[in-house]
Amino acid sequence: MTASNIATSGGHDGHGVDLNANYLKAASGWRSWVFTLDHKRIGMMYLAAVSLAFLAGGVFALLVRLELMSMGRTIMGPEMYNKMFTLHGLIMVFLFIIPAIPGSLANFILPMQLGAKDVAFPKLNLLSFWVYCVGAIFALISIVYGAVDTGWTFYTPYSLTNPQAQTAVISLVLGAFILGFSSILTGLNFIVTIHTLRAPGLTWKRLPLFVWATYATSIIQVLATPVLAITLLLLVFERIFGLGIFDPRLGGDPVLFQHFFWFYSHPAVYIMIVPGMGVISEIIATFSRRAIFGYFAVAMSSLALALLGFLVWAHHMFVAGMSEFATMLFSALTFLVAIPSGVKVFNWTATLYKGSISLAPPMLYALAFLFLFTIGGLTGLFLGTLSVDIHLHDTYFVVAHFHYVMMGGTVMGFFGGVLYWWPKMLGKLYNVKWASISAGLIFVGFNVTFLSQFIMGSRGMPRRYYDYLPQFELLHRVSTVGSWIIGLGVMITVGVLIVSLFKGKAAPPNPWGSAALEWQTESPPIAQNFAETPIITRGPYDYHLATKAELYDGFPTQRGG
Amino acid sequence: MTNSSKAAKLSEAHDAHADHPSFVAHHFDTPVQQFDAAKLGMWVFIATEILMFGGLFVAYGLFRGEEPSVFVAAHHELNKTMGALNTVVLLFSSLTAALAVRSAQVGKKNLTSAYLVITLVCACVFLVVKYFEYTHKIHEGFLPGRYFGHPNFDLNQIAHWEAPLPARANVFFGLYFMMTGLHGLHVLIGMSILGWVLWRNIRGDFSKEYFTAVDLGALYWHLVDLVWIYLFPLLYLIG
Amino acid sequence: MTQEPTFQLPPAMSTFAARYDETYYFIYWLSVLLFVGIIGAAAYFVWKYRRRPGVDAEPTGHNAILEASWTIAPIIILAVMFHVGFRGYLDMAIAPGNALEVRVRAWQWGWDFEYPNGAHSNDLKVPVNKPVKLIMSSNDVIHSLFVPAFRIKKDVVPGMYTTVWFEATSTGETDLFCAEYCGKDHSAMMRKVFIVTDDEFQKFLEESSGPPSGMSTEDWGKKIYGEKCKSCHSLDGSKVIGPTFKHVWGEMVTMTNGEIVKVDENYVRESILDPLAKVVAGYPPVMPTFKGTLGDKEIDALIKFIQTVK
Numbered sequence A: 001m002t003a004s005n006i007a008t009s010g011g012h013d014g015h016g017v018d019l020n021a022n023y024l025k026a027a028s029g030w031r032s033w034v035f036t037l038d039h040k041r042i043g044m045m046y047l048a049a050v051s052l053a054f055l056a057g058g059v060f061a062l063l064v065r066l067e068l069m070s071m072g073r074t075i076m077g078p079e080m081y082n083k084m085f086t087l088h089g090l091i092m093v094f095l096f097i098i099p100a101i102p103g104s105l106a107n108f109i110l111p112m113q114l115g116a117k118d119v120a121f122p123k124l125n126l127l128s129f130w131v132y133c134v135g136a137i138f139a140l141i142s143i144v145y146g147a148v149d150t151g152w153t154f155y156t157p158y159s160l161t162n163p164q165a166q167t168a169v170i171s172l173v174l175g176a177f178i179l180g181f182s183s184i185l186t187g188l189n190f191i192v193t194i195h196t197l198r199a200p201g202l203t204w205k206r207l208p209l210f211v212w213a214t215y216a217t218s219i220i221q222v223l224a225t226p227v228l229a230i231t232l233l234l235l236v237f238e239r240i241f242g243l244g245i246f247d248p249r250l251g252g253d254p255v256l257f258q259h260f261f262w263f264y265s266h267p268a269v270y271i272m273i274v275p276g277m278g279v280i281s282e283i284i285a286t287f288s289r290r291a292i293f294g295y296f297a298v299a300m301s302s303l304a305l306a307l308l309g310f311l312v313w314a315h316h317m318f319v320a321g322m323s324e325f326a327t328m329l330f331s332a333l334t335f336l337v338a339i340p341s342g343v344k345v346f347n348w349t350a351t352l353y354k355g356s357i358s359l360a361p362p363m364l365y366a367l368a369f370l371f372l373f374t375i376g377g378l379t380g381l382f383l384g385t386l387s388v389d390i391h392l393h394d395t396y397f398v399v400a401h402f403h404y405v406m407m408g409g410t411v412m413g414f415f416g417g418v419l420y421w422w423p424k425m426l427g428k429l430y431n432v433k434w435a436s437i438s439a440g441l442i443f444v445g446f447n448v449t450f451l452s453q454f455i456m457g458s459r460g461m462p463r464r465y466y467d468y469l470p471q472f473e474l475l476h477r478v479s480t481v482g483s484w485i486i487g488l489g490v491m492i493t494v495g496v497l498i499v500s501l502f503k504g505k506a507a508p509p510n511p512w513g514s515a516a517l518e519w520q521t522e523s524p525p526i527a528q529n530f531a532e533t534p535i536i537t538r539g540p541y542d543y544h545l546a547t548k549a550e551l552y553d554g555f556p557t558q559r560g561g
Numbered sequence B: 001m002t003n004s005s006k007a008a009k010l011s012e013a014h015d016a017h018a019d020h021p022s023f024v025a026h027h028f029d030t031p032v033q034q035f036d037a038a039k040l041g042m043w044v045f046i047a048t049e050i051l052m053f054g055g056l057f058v059a060y061g062l063f064r065g066e067e068p069s070v071f072v073a074a075h076h077e078l079n080k081t082m083g084a085l086n087t088v089v090l091l092f093s094s095l096t097a098a099l100a101v102r103s104a105q106v107g108k109k110n111l112t113s114a115y116l117v118i119t120l121v122c123a124c125v126f127l128v129v130k131y132f133e134y135t136h137k138i139h140e141g142f143l144p145g146r147y148f149g150h151p152n153f154d155l156n157q158i159a160h161w162e163a164p165l166p167a168r169a170n171v172f173f174g175l176y177f178m179m180t181g182l183h184g185l186h187v188l189i190g191m192s193i194l195g196w197v198l199w200r201n202i203r204g205d206f207s208k209e210y211f212t213a214v215d216l217g218a219l220y221w222h223l224v225d226l227v228w229i230y231l232f233p234l235l236y237l238i239g
Numbered sequence C: 001m002t003q004e005p006t007f008q009l010p011p012a013m014s015t016f017a018a019r020y021d022e023t024y025y026f027i028y029w030l031s032v033l034l035f036v037g038i039i040g041a042a043a044y045f046v047w048k049y050r051r052r053p054g055v056d057a058e059p060t061g062h063n064a065i066l067e068a069s070w071t072i073a074p075i076i077i078l079a080v081m082f083h084v085g086f087r088g089y090l091d092m093a094i095a096p097g098n099a100l101e102v103r104v105r106a107w108q109w110g111w112d113f114e115y116p117n118g119a120h121s122n123d124l125k126v127p128v129n130k131p132v133k134l135i136m137s138s139n140d141v142i143h144s145l146f147v148p149a150f151r152i153k154k155d156v157v158p159g160m161y162t163t164v165w166f167e168a169t170s171t172g173e174t175d176l177f178c179a180e181y182c183g184k185d186h187s188a189m190m191r192k193v194f195i196v197t198d199d200e201f202q203k204f205l206e207e208s209s210g211p212p213s214g215m216s217t218e219d220w221g222k223k224i225y226g227e228k229c230k231s232c233h234s235l236d237g238s239k240v241i242g243p244t245f246k247h248v249w250g251e252m253v254t255m256t257n258g259e260i261v262k263v264d265e266n267y268v269r270e271s272i273l274d275p276l277a278k279v280v281a282g283y284p285p286v287m288p289t290f291k292g293t294l295g296d297k298e299i300d301a302l303i304k305f306i307q308t309v310k
């Protein structure tokens, strides 16, 4: 933030880093990682951290599903169950999905797509990572103190009662608060980077769509997260001092908490999905060898989502006792967000038309995204429809909706992005066949798990239920089996990447034959990204301007190539 | 395929790589680019701060809208004179902060230090006044929420529903302490930033060419001032 | 008439339900259409334009008309969706003036339904073909009343009253859930709704304003204990959330403020109606008030029962 961050000069961390060496080898020893200012190393550390968070959240998900496999007690009691889904939701949201793409992929790729040497504030970038870790530690402490069972939404007054959980609630809420700062720092850094560090010739109209998406995301992070911060702060003070703002026993208003919470958390769902959409745009362009259809509309729709996302928060509160007028207004506004999302979906589909489509693993994830996000988005419209939401609210229909957009959308984007940029980030190729098999397993398992949840939800199965009525048992079983298929798929992907890390063949600079800028430097890149600041003369998707040599398919086991 | 003029400017600067002044970090091409980045960063950060306080202002507006009379009754317990004094002090300190930037721009190092010191002194005065206000309130029992307990206010005066619910005066003080407390925290942060800027100024880090930190520190201080300009009428001058 | 459950929706037992199901399936088929259109096209392109040696991608062109139409067409579709949803919602929002008013109280973790004549029940009993309006409040945290077969749901929020109404269209029974997460036994806040004929309903009202016929006051107290107190108070001396009732009658008990109180008629009554007034040392102040939930007769019965717990 302050001038000292930019006043220091010299090599990356003043330890005599060779700026023209492979960034992984430019310096060594644990200090060269822990104190690194290189956006690529910070990105890799983020990648490791969020992947661990995803696996942890996934293990909790498997436990949740296992408990629901049959009626009554299966493996744990109700208190434990409530803690499990709370931890699952919290870890997935705050430790995984919000930092996932911005922290890891954008951190690594965005400066390279801009032709910059680093982000604008490398020290803040490092701070953001360590702040993330501190936040994560607070969250872990809460587990040590018996864990929290409030649900990821912390609704008052429930989150204010339950004296046993005092320490755990405070520590977890503070953890989320701290993670918010990390997110703000990342967003701030990207906004400034995109404004000031574009390479010569890289005009706004030539920015890769991933950059546009990250830009839109950063705006939301910067504007929405502070509201969450103050909300969580009030919650902590309410718990400790009984401020009287959210606690009805003291004259406070519990519904106000919901307004505050969703004022952040609805925009936050676009923090989650927009970067994923950015990744998908890149992948679809590369594997169709074609500029994204309606480039400008896709870019602007990210911004539109960022802005419209601020206007719809109360659609989570249709049955919470708001006035009829407010309810109507928020329903109407909710539908508006479908338009920019639709623009993206239509343009991606149109991009495929007359392309040259390769079904490499990243592209499989991109297509899975298209399929699953469309289902998730359309079911979001069921929920935005007032009378329909009355029945569906807080049932498994909602659970299925948000898994379709978060897992089916963002996580597909994240996996796709990791597989797409893996050769660039680590300079290694991986086994395409097994990566494709695991993509298939995840896709099938996902639909088995969550399509069944749509049905049980619309039939009236409430969410956050430890136990349920007999008529729902069959569908719960199906869903649990589905979660195992996802688990298998995820494990294979993890295996493929670990094998690649240790045994993978060296990757050429541009294994997919992409026209985009980040592929024009070595794999893995040198510490300052480009030996010479590149002068940009074409857009990232100008395949018709790319040479045949550039479009060479370097991936050995490429299918259909 | 023509490059924009900005790009041209940048690549020009790039060619002049030889004169990369020591205060410009390696990933920036020019001092101007670095300054622009820092300034934009600070503005974005200020936006986040405003939104954070914004949450409190909204809560204030809602509760006051619900029970205006309670708020009016409760606000009489705040000391208008002290509040006004603090407003004047902060406004003045914003002026001196701005003057510090001005003198840094023209390279008058000692004058910059002097203005920064005055700003810091004002900040201290503000905190001392705040301290007296707080102790007085704590003494009288005007505490937030659950701890609220002043003989003049009967907690069970207004029963809203079947369970006894207290009147909203405790909510007013909850908001009062939250808002002024968070603001006070920002005063402290602002003071540390200005203190650090002062230290660097004395050390001689700044020049006519490079005074980013002074500029940004002052900008932050204006934010602290601005928030108070809203807090003062909302809390002290209802009615 | 009960409409049988469809694949996606539960049985339809209220006047809203038919309307609701129409709206739901309208949006459903619309979505299926859009989905099949979009994904069908994508799948076709992926197959048709799969990468082949020697075949390059065609450079992307522009098509302003196409772009404009897929921005504008959704607006129209969405306006229609909003409209149907809003119309259905308005029906649900405003209860007819002649509705039967039932007072609902929710707490962790149970429901209480109070009828106009003062009768209480734990399961909701309503007459068929008559509008019923529920006036709801919560003693502790937020709950939510959800009856899938009626397609209604409304949060029950502490510190305010919320209302919801419906008109059942057929006799029978169906499920009632708590749909807002409220802690440990959230999922155990399931109850039944019994929809009966008007005559049966009147009979029920008469019977349930005192102990059920043939039951002694003491047994009635025990029954109420089982429904309302058992989760926190044991009879066998073990400490659950609150103190046990075993031997409690006549004991001298120490409060958190040091005061020593004898457990007698007045104290028990006060504990039930205003539990925070005197809190037993060593226990958290979490007992909910039963003011309004339990009538005088019921409290008397409870006291009778507590006296007998030895």
Ligand code: HEA
Binding pocket: A153, A269, A270, A272, A273, A315, A316, A334, A335, A337, A338, A341, A342, A343, A345, A373, A374, A376, A377, A378, A380, A381, A383, A384, A385, A389, A392, A393, A394, A398, A401, A402, A405, A406, A409, A410, C034, C038, C073, C074, C075, C077, C078
């Ligand atoms: C990545 C996260 C993400 C995303 C992107 C979305 C996207 C959307 N969500 Fe979702 N939502 C969540 C995450 C997300 N949501 C979560 C986590 C919850 C639950 C929180 C909790 O309670 O725990 C939730 C809950 C939720 C609710 C509250 C339900 C309830 O509790 O009762 C609602 C209600 O309106 C809603 C609506 C929408 C809508 C309209 C969109 C739209 O943005 C979708 C737009 C996309 C499309 C519509 C598809 C593509 C468009 C076309 C193919 C064009 C053609 C279409 C038409 C013309 C119709 N969501």
Ligand code: HEA
Binding pocket: A054, A055, A057, A058, A059, A061, A062, A064, A065, A085, A086, A088, A089, A090, A092, A093, A096, A097, A150, A151, A152, A153, A399, A403, A406, A407, A411, A449, A463, A464, A465, A466, A479, A483, A486, A487, A488, A490, A491, A494
């Ligand atoms: C990013 C967000 C995200 C993601 C990806 C997921 C992923 C999954 N979720 Fe989750 N979920 C939420 C966010 C998310 N969820 C949120 C916010 C809630 C609401 C919480 C609340 O109500 O408060 C929720 C709630 C929720 C519920 C409802 C609980 C209830 O209401 O009672 C269920 C039930 O089935 C569920 C299941 C799953 C499953 C099966 C997956 C699967 O897709 C998971 C797939 C991952 C794996 C299977 C992991 C694989 C790992 C291994 C096999 C271990 C290998 C280990 C090593 C190699 C070391 N989730």
Ligand code: CUA
Binding pocket: C107, C109, C142, C143, C144, C178, C179, C180, C181, C182, C183, C185, C186, C187, C189
């Ligand atoms: Cu009561 Cu959930």
Ligand SMILES: [Cu+2]
Binding pocket: A265, A266, A269, A312, A313, A315, A316
């Ligand atoms: Cu939302």
